[in-house]
Amino acid sequence: MAEVKVTYDESTDAAYVYLTEPQARVPSARxxxxxxxxxxxxxxxxxxxxxxxxxxxxxxxxxxxxEYLLKSAERLDTEGA
Incomplete structure (x- = not known):
């Protein structure tokens, strides 16, 4: 199964689910x-x-x-880093 990168910032309660290859930096066009x-x-x-x-x-x-997805996400906030 493919792994998906997820980042989470608890201080803003915002998450981002990346659907590109983990090392790819694909710019958003739209x-x-x-x-x-x-x-x-x-x-x-x-x-x-x-x-x-x-x-x-x-x-x-x-x-x-x-909850399991947020707990396993890469934390961007200072408290979870």
């Missing part, structure tokens, strides 16, 4: 914001220049993502 009313929060989808989904930003991640 961002699509999901309707906050429909998903009950803010979720942004990032696409590369070829239209491929490269990442997902999740705000209010503590209420949107499974």
């Amino acid at each position: 961002m699509y914001a999901c309707d906050p009313a429909v998903v009950d929060g803010m979720i942004n989808l990032d696409f590369d220049e070829r239209g491929r989904l490269i990442g997902i930003e999740v705000l209010a991640a503590g209420s949107k993502l499974p």
Whole structure:
């Protein structure tokens, strides 16, 4: 099974799920914001220049993502670093 890199900043309750190869630094060419009313929060989808989904930003991640995923994520906040 492929591994997916996830970062999490507890101080802002924001997570990012990378859908590119772990060492790749693919720039986002376009961002699509999901309707906050429909998903009950803010979720942004990032696409590369070829239209491929490269990442997902999740705000209010503590209420949107499974706890095991947040616990295993790379921490970006100072308390979890």
